[in-house]
Amino acid sequence: MPSAIRIEELTKDYTIGFWRRRSYRALDRLTLEIEPGEVFGFLGPNGAGKTTTLKLLMQLIYPTSGRAEILGRPVGDLDVRRRIGYLPENPSFYDYLTAEELLGYFGDLFGYSGSDRRKRVSTLLDRVGIGAERRLQLRKFSKGMIQRVGIAQALLNDPEVVFLDEPMSGLDPLGRRDVRSLILELRDQGRTVFFSSHILADAEALCRRVAVVAGGRLAASGTLSDILAFEVHGWELVISAVSPELLVKVTPRVRRATEISPGRYSLELSLDQSPDRLLADLTAAGAALVSLNPIRDTLEDFFMKRVAEMGAGARSPREEESRARH
Amino acid sequence: MRAIRVVAVNVFRESVRDRVPYNLVVFAILLIASSYLIGQLTAGQDVKIIKDLGLAATSIFGLFIAIFIGIGLVSKEVERRSIYGLLSKPVSRAQFITGKYAGLVLTLAVNVSVMAMAFYVILAYMVWTEPPTIRAGWDAPGMDPALLKAVFLIFVELMLVTAVALFFSTFSTPILSAVMTFGLYVAGHFNADLKNFERVVSSKAAARLARGAYHVLPDLSAFDVKTQVVHGLPVPLAYLGTTTAYGLTYVAALLLVSTFIFSRRDFK
Numbered sequence: 001m002p003s004a005i006r007i008e009e010l011t012k013d014y015t016i017g018f019w020r021r022r023s024y025r026a027l028d029r030l031t032l033e034i035e036p037g038e039v040f041g042f043l044g045p046n047g048a049g050k051t052t053t054l055k056l057l058m059q060l061i062y063p064t065s066g067r068a069e070i071l072g073r074p075v076g077d078l079d080v081r082r083r084i085g086y087l088p089e090n091p092s093f094y095d096y097l098t099a100e101e102l103l104g105y106f107g108d109l110f111g112y113s114g115s116d117r118r119k120r121v122s123t124l125l126d127r128v129g130i131g132a133e134r135r136l137q138l139r140k141f142s143k144g145m146i147q148r149v150g151i152a153q154a155l156l157n158d159p160e161v162v163f164l165d166e167p168m169s170g171l172d173p174l175g176r177r178d179v180r181s182l183i184l185e186l187r188d189q190g191r192t193v194f195f196s197s198h199i200l201a202d203a204e205a206l207c208r209r210v211a212v213v214a215g216g217r218l219a220a221s222g223t224l225s226d227i228l229a230f231e232v233h234g235w236e237l238v239i240s241a242v243s244p245e246l247l248v249k250v251t252p253r254v255r256r257a258t259e260i261s262p263g264r265y266s267l268e269l270s271l272d273q274s275p276d277r278l279l280a281d282l283t284a285a286g287a288a289l290v291s292l293n294p295i296r297d298t299l300e301d302f303f304m305k306r307v308a309e310m311g312a313g314a315r316s317p318r319e320e321e322s323r324a325r326h
Numbered sequence: 327m328r329a330i331r332v333v334a335v336n337v338f339r340e341s342v343r344d345r346v347p348y349n350l351v352v353f354a355i356l357l358i359a360s361s362y363l364i365g366q367l368t369a370g371q372d373v374k375i376i377k378d379l380g381l382a383a384t385s386i387f388g389l390f391i392a393i394f395i396g397i398g399l400v401s402k403e404v405e406r407r408s409i410y411g412l413l414s415k416p417v418s419r420a421q422f423i424t425g426k427y428a429g430l431v432l433t434l435a436v437n438v439s440v441m442a443m444a445f446y447v448i449l450a451y452m453v454w455t456e457p458p459t460i461r462a463g464w465d466a467p468g469m470d471p472a473l474l475k476a477v478f479l480i481f482v483e484l485m486l487v488t489a490v491a492l493f494f495s496t497f498s499t500p501i502l503s504a505v506m507t508f509g510l511y512v513a514g515h516f517n518a519d520l521k522n523f524e525r526v527v528s529s530k531a532a533a534r535l536a537r538g539a540y541h542v543l544p545d546l547s548a549f550d551v552k553t554q555v556v557h558g559l560p561v562p563l564a565y566l567g568t569t570t571a572y573g574l575t576y577v578a579a580l581l582l583v584s585t586f587i588f589s590r591r592d593f594k
Contacts, residue, residue: 061592086414092407096343108332
């Protein structure tokens with residue numbers, strides 16, 4: 001069975017400047033493989049190369065070098081486009097059309113007609129929570145509603161592979177929850193979902209595997225636990241009913257003590273300190289345990305470290321080549 | 327073919343939603359008001375003036391639509407980023423360009439047809455109100471079917487102007503595209519003068535440049551048969567055929583080049 005998405009050494013350089021033209025590498029030799037039926041998170045801070053990658057996969061831009069395939073066919077193949085869906089970042093559509101007309105228009109392009117098209121459009125708009133507003137022109141829609149319409153149009157053709165560029169962007173908490181459950185539903189139906197995000201909680205909630213890009217380069221890829229497991233570097237104890245005297249006693253034994261509310265404290269211990277003994281002493285003195293958690297790097301920390309290591313932005317191709325030679 | 331048709335219908339729908347058909351109301355008012363005023367001022371010549379005016383207005387109104395919508399056909403899609411959603415559907419870039427072009431040509435066809443009908447209604451009114459003695463002095467019948475030949479060639483010319491506007495819109499900004507299309511329209515109407523430019527300038531380089539432009543630019547004056555039609559002079563069908571073929575050849579070439587440029591564009 002071919003991979004759902006295969007990306008090999010994909011590179012994109014842009015030329016910038018008017019008088020003094022120079023090259024800017026937005027994506028540098030990205031290689032990835034995504035299996036069918038997988039929800040894959042493509043993570044990175046703003047400007048990391050996520051949207052560039054998605055545009056390359058949609059052939060909205062052409063690569064400087066490298067190649068990519070979707071469902072075993074080169075990107076841009078019209079037959080492949082019948083089998084995929086795409087939500088652009090901050091989508092924008094024809095504001096003179098209603099949501100219903102827009103989906104009808106796209107449905108026409110997929111060859112749906114008559115009652116089949118109407119039924120698909122209606123079901124999808126219901127699914128993304130667009131009610132009576134579906135008969136309003138899109139110029140009257142809020143950003144969140146446009147995002148919902150964008151998600152609906154990406155699913156119009158029952159795609160085998162769905163590409164979502166920042167799908168949670170512009171949505172309120174309820175909308176984010178809806179989109180999360182929609183992505184999980186797609187996964188349960190056996191579809192492949194490739195989504196980009198800089199919101200790490202979304203990836204943690206949805207993906208088994210992720211890739212992290214920073215400065216146009218792949219910083220890491222694998223399961224979330226693989227990426228983060230080795231990053232545990234301490235413990236956090238949340239304790240309540242702590243008297244001032246008890247606090248004075250335990251403060252020298254912890255890395256940091258932070259008051260959350262009167263009598264309730266967060267105590268941080270380094271990795272080599274066992275929390276068991278401290279916890280026993282605290283409970284013996286009348287304090288109560290609220291929670292005990294390992295302190296791990298979050299993906300934000302991971303980003304920050306990688307970005308610092310790799311440089312905040314992409315470099316010129318010449319710098320990249322020189323780096324590759326050394 | 328389906329993708330082209332679907333894109334074309336959407337362009338037509340956009341022009342309707344953007345209130346382009348309002349120009350037809352202005353056209354009708356202009357024609358009715360002029361016929362009334364001219365009827366007060368002239369005797370016997372008024373039908374000729376109305377024919378001139380009607381054909382010129384059809385041409386100018388069509389030109390505005392062709393240029394101002396044509397220059398936005400591609401650039402608007404890129405600017406508002408709606409092209410991202412569209413090109414991820416099973417639509418090739420060649421189909422996109424052809425569909426956009428066909429949509430505007432459809433808009434123009436509807437506009438020109440309605441304008442022609444309004445024009446004939448005014449002429450019918452004049453035929454009905456003028457006494458037979460005055461009608462006998464007219465060069466051509468009031469509701470001369472030959473007027474349709476002029477209207478048809480205006481439409482072919484507009485198809486060509488639309489292709490030019492679309493061509494510029496594939497790589498340039500809307501303002502520059504409008505300036506260049508209008509410039510080409512003007513130059514196209516004086517194309518014959520470029521052929522013998524060496525007679526009026528001493529610079530050999532300028533004469534060569536003008537001769538080069540003469541060969542590249544379409545000769546738009548070929549599409550202008552208004553004077554012949556208004557004065558009842560014959561316009562052979564063979565002339566209509568060759569001029570149409572000439573216009574369509576330019577259209578095909580421009581669409582090919584537009585597709586070539588557009589197919590290589592990155593949408594950043």
